[in-house]
Amino acid sequence: MITTIASVVPLQLADRVLISLTSISGLVLVASGLTIIFGLMGVLNLAHGALMMVGAYTAYAVQSAGFSPWLGIVIAPLVVGLIGVAMEVTLIRRLYDRPLDTLLATWGIAIVLQEAVTIAFGTSQKSVAPPIEGSVSLLGVTYPAHWAFIIVVTIVVMAITIGLFAYTDIGIMALAVIQDREMASAVGINTRVSDRTTFGFGSALAGLSGAIMAPLLSVNSTMGIAWLADSFLVVIVGGVGTFTGTIAGGILLGGLDNLFRTVISGYTSIAQAAVLVVALIIIRYRPQGLIPAGERGE
Amino acid sequence: MTDTEPLLRAEGLTKRFGEFTAVDDVDFTVQPNETKALIGPNGAGKTTFQNLLTGKLSATEGTITFDGEDVTHVSPHERAQRGIIRKYQITSVYEDETVLENMRLAFRSRASSPWELLRTHDDSDIRDRIEELLSIANLHDEQHTTVGTLSHGEKQWLEIVMAVGAEPELLLLDEPTSGISVGETDDTVDLIEEIRSKENVAIVVIEHDMDFIRKVSESITVLDRGEIIASGTIDEIENDETVQRIYLGEAADA
Amino acid sequence: MATADAAVDLKTPGEIAKLAGLLALVALPLFVSEYQVSTWSTYLTFALLALSIDLVWGYTGLLTLGHAAFFGAGAYVTAKLLKEVPAVPDAAVVFVVAPAFAALLTLGLGWFLFSADVKGSYFAITTLIVSIIFESVAGEFVGFLGGFNGIYGVPSIQVVGFELTATMSYYLALGILVGSYLFLRLLVGSAFGRVLRGIRGNQERTEFFGYDTQRYRLIVFTLSGAMAGVAGSMYATIDGFVSPPLLGFVLSTQVVIWIAVGGRGTLIGAVFGAILIQYLNSTLSDVLINYWEMGLAVLFIAVVIGAPRGIVGLLSDTVEGVQTSLDSANRGDLGAGGELDD
Numbered sequence: 001m002i003t004t005i006a007s008v009v010p011l012q013l014a015d016r017v018l019i020s021l022t023s024i025s026g027l028v029l030v031a032s033g034l035t036i037i038f039g040l041m042g043v044l045n046l047a048h049g050a051l052m053m054v055g056a057y058t059a060y061a062v063q064s065a066g067f068s069p070w071l072g073i074v075i076a077p078l079v080v081g082l083i084g085v086a087m088e089v090t091l092i093r094r095l096y097d098r099p100l101d102t103l104l105a106t107w108g109i110a111i112v113l114q115e116a117v118t119i120a121f122g123t124s125q126k127s128v129a130p131p132i133e134g135s136v137s138l139l140g141v142t143y144p145a146h147w148a149f150i151i152v153v154t155i156v157v158m159a160i161t162i163g164l165f166a167y168t169d170i171g172i173m174a175l176a177v178i179q180d181r182e183m184a185s186a187v188g189i190n191t192r193v194s195d196r197t198t199f200g201f202g203s204a205l206a207g208l209s210g211a212i213m214a215p216l217l218s219v220n221s222t223m224g225i226a227w228l229a230d231s232f233l234v235v236i237v238g239g240v241g242t243f244t245g246t247i248a249g250g251i252l253l254g255g256l257d258n259l260f261r262t263v264i265s266g267y268t269s270i271a272q273a274a275v276l277v278v279a280l281i282i283i284r285y286r287p288q289g290l291i292p293a294g295e296r297g298e
Numbered sequence: 299m300t301d302t303e304p305l306l307r308a309e310g311l312t313k314r315f316g317e318f319t320a321v322d323d324v325d326f327t328v329q330p331n332e333t334k335a336l337i338g339p340n341g342a343g344k345t346t347f348q349n350l351l352t353g354k355l356s357a358t359e360g361t362i363t364f365d366g367e368d369v370t371h372v373s374p375h376e377r378a379q380r381g382i383i384r385k386y387q388i389t390s391v392y393e394d395e396t397v398l399e400n401m402r403l404a405f406r407s408r409a410s411s412p413w414e415l416l417r418t419h420d421d422s423d424i425r426d427r428i429e430e431l432l433s434i435a436n437l438h439d440e441q442h443t444t445v446g447t448l449s450h451g452e453k454q455w456l457e458i459v460m461a462v463g464a465e466p467e468l469l470l471l472d473e474p475t476s477g478i479s480v481g482e483t484d485d486t487v488d489l490i491e492e493i494r495s496k497e498n499v500a501i502v503v504i505e506h507d508m509d510f511i512r513k514v515s516e517s518i519t520v521l522d523r524g525e526i527i528a529s530g531t532i533d534e535i536e537n538d539e540t541v542q543r544i545y546l547g548e549a550a551d552a
Numbered sequence: 553m554a555t556a557d558a559a560v561d562l563k564t565p566g567e568i569a570k571l572a573g574l575l576a577l578v579a580l581p582l583f584v585s586e587y588q589v590s591t592w593s594t595y596l597t598f599a600l601l602a603l604s605i606d607l608v609w610g611y612t613g614l615l616t617l618g619h620a621a622f623f624g625a626g627a628y629v630t631a632k633l634l635k636e637v638p639a640v641p642d643a644a645v646v647f648v649v650a651p652a653f654a655a656l657l658t659l660g661l662g663w664f665l666f667s668a669d670v671k672g673s674y675f676a677i678t679t680l681i682v683s684i685i686f687e688s689v690a691g692e693f694v695g696f697l698g699g700f701n702g703i704y705g706v707p708s709i710q711v712v713g714f715e716l717t718a719t720m721s722y723y724l725a726l727g728i729l730v731g732s733y734l735f736l737r738l739l740v741g742s743a744f745g746r747v748l749r750g751i752r753g754n755q756e757r758t759e760f761f762g763y764d765t766q767r768y769r770l771i772v773f774t775l776s777g778a779m780a781g782v783a784g785s786m787y788a789t790i791d792g793f794v795s796p797p798l799l800g801f802v803l804s805t806q807v808v809i810w811i812a813v814g815g816r817g818t819l820i821g822a823v824f825g826a827i828l829i830q831y832l833n834s835t836l837s838d839v840l841i842n843y844w845e846m847g848l849a850v851l852f853i854a855v856v857i858g859a860p861r862g863i864v865g866l867l868s869d870t871v872e873g874v875q876t877s878l879d880s881a882n883r884g885d886l887g888a889g890g891e892l893d894d
Binding site: 044091094095099100101103104105107108109111112115116118119225229232233236267268269270272273276277279280283284285287 | 615664665668670672673674676677678680681682684685688689691692801802805808809812842843845846848849850852853856857860
């Protein structure tokens with residue numbers, strides 16, 4: 001199948017498609033944690049980008065201590081997940097009914113994390129080695145193996161997450177708490193524990209995405225900011241509260257980004273700005289997003 | 299009473315949410331200075347109907363005429379400017395502000411332009427009027443109290459007199475007794491009686507409490523599943539078999 | 553949160569403190585070097601930006617995370633005109649063109665967002681995105697806007713051929729700041745300001761009392777944009793250098809932090825927070841700066857959670873508490889007096 005496509009599609013296009021697929025996967029992967037924390041729980045977490053950044057630095061720290069890159073990918077979500085749990089316990093819990101204050105407080109946390117990382121690692125750029133070196137051949141294009149790895153991880157993470165919330169007791173309970181706290185509490189679910197776990201899981205995904213994406217990025221303490229904006233846009237444009245929405249948002253914004261970069265080549269920032277403009281227009285005219293969550297009656 | 303032009307006339311008013319029809323072909327009129335009650339079981343469409351009158355929701359079909367003019371497509375603030383003022387079911391006041399500030403905000407709402415509001419002091423007639431209304435609501439001594447610290451009943455009364463202060467021609471009171479004690483309910487009756495006797499205003503009260511309605515209103519309209527199933531005097535409604543069945547049915551469900 | 557009467561009562565401790573602060577700022581050029589005077593001038597322009605944000609966020613409840621875009625727009629238009637179009641009088645650039653340009657941007661954006669009732673967190677996020685767009689676009693136009701390097705050598709303001717000295721620019725910036733503060737104080741103390749607080753407290757309720765809240769929000773956002781434009785314009789003439797970060801989201805959020813710490817919805821808190829934090833920033837060495845930023849962020853979080861009216865609110869509550877206990881016995885009901893901030 002792959003070879004037939006390769007023989008028909010011109011090489012350059014295949015190249016483009018693979019690059020787009022990788023960047024879309026990256027966007028969806030980074031936004032996946034926010035889909036849970038903002039999309040499902042409704043927490044406006046402006047520390048999301050910083051959590052991702054901490055994940056990247058964890059990967060760096062593990063590698064520079066001489067361990068395998070694989071270990072970094074395992075440890076990053078654990079470290080960041082714990083930070084998330086700590087955030088939930090100390091701050092977020094007090095702010096569930098104060099969305100704007102949540103937004104401000106989490107921005108404060110983002111700064112704390114940024115400064116902490118700067119104090120610990122300095123201001124210089126770090127580079128992180130990918131767990132899989134070398135390249136693979138896909139659609140007749142030689143392609144860095146790590147890119148393929150990102151696509152695979154994204155698919156696996158999304159599948160597991162969707163499965164978790166759709167089919168497992170723990171996920172269904174978490175959704176019950178999010179939808180109706182009092183009712184869930186009345187039927188005996190410990191809402192505190194559930195909130196904490198859900199928030200921790202979302203944070204862990206942010207950490208994982210940071211570790212996985214780190215080899216492609218220049219790792220520094222402010223790297224999270226751009227990803228923060230992108231993640232929010234992917235979640236909002238796709239449709240707040242659904243995983244399919246996040247995938248759709250990632251495909252649309254990631255796809256547009258690659259398209260604009262090709263069309264307006266040489267002006268990367270303009271291309272990025274153009275994507276943001278499209279996102280603003282979608283938010284303005286279709287605030288429920290591409291794939292809205294179920295209608296909520298009146 | 300029916301020979302005058304009604305203040306409000308809703309004709310064939312319908313609201314659908316997808317497949318669900320919340321308000322179904324409702325005809326409803328209110329005469330100037332009349333007090334009417336609108337009752338119905340939960341989910342009957344009372345709140346949706348009220349949202350259609352105030353403009354929070356736009357009607358799928360039908361027209362609303364107010365003061366002889368078609369207001370079906372007029373924006374909420376414009377309808378309020380013309381004199382349709384509501385009191386919400388869940389008290390909706392400015393919790394962080396003082397009682398006096400709440401009143402002042404309601405009072406200036408008929409100013410036609412934002413530029414008229416660039417003054418710091420109220421005229422003495424406005425101050426007198428605020429004092430008068432706060433006295434009616436037994437809140438005269440609470441002028442400088444932050445509203446968030448008032449009792450639930452006091453907030454209800456405050457919102458009612460704020461609505462009166464906005465010079466309504468039609469006042470919509472959505473469950474003015476919800477969540478307040480029996481003693482407070484009697485005070486609410488007195489408050490509404492006082493407003494009826496002193497103000498030139500038509501009132502539509504949406505309520506569950508039949509005893510309350512008996513005290514404040516002569517005429518009742520019953521809504522069920524989005525449709526008007528009966529209207530008439532209190533006695534007529536209480537003896538109406540359909541109405542009895544619906545309310546008994548609801549009691550049996552509860 | 554009672555509103556103070558707009559009339560200035562010079563006998564309250566709050567007013568005395570404000571006056572003392574103003575005197576200190578007036579006397580400042582006598583005690584510091586000319587270079588430092590310029591630095592303080594930039595503090596004042598950022599304080600004006602903070603005031604403009606407090607009007608929108610503190611009073612109307614619309615959290616804007618992108619106001620630097622309009623500050624930067626004022627700065628860029630000033631830099632271009634002062635450097636390249638000498639025919640336009642400098643005063644006209646600072647007081648007419650820059651605010652008009654920024655106001656046009658806020659008017660357009662405000663209409664775009666308010667007509668769809670974009671509010672709350674979506675308003676915060678969309679304004680943040682606008683700031684990012686402005687910053688990246690300015691960074692890309694190398695020929696026209698200097699790209700990432702920005703525009704150097706913006707001249708000081710000239711009035712009829714006479715160039716303002718650093719000290720004169722300082723007093724001009726101070727005058728604009730004080731004038732804007734007094735103007736906003738009158739505005740928020742009027743019935744108009746009450747409507748703004750009504751929108752903040754409960755937008756729908758305010759709408760259903762008959763206020764066209766969309767119109768009010770648009771007026772306030774545009775006015776605030778114009779103020780940010782003047783602030784940016786003054787900044788460009790004082791600092792002589794404009795670059796993309798002046799438009800960016802980091803500056804926008806920084807100012808929000810200053811306001812929160814100073815005290816939102818108090819006007820004076822925005823000015824106080826902006827000046828105090830910028831001054832402290834400048835006194836710290838590179839080694840300490842990260843710890844300081846971190847400490848500031850922790851303070852910010854604490855204020856957001858526990859003290860929404862910031863330092864000014866805490867101070868005024870304390871003074872009020874002392875006052876009340878001092879003369880509670882002989883103090884009747886004097887109406888809305890006794891409130892320190894406005």
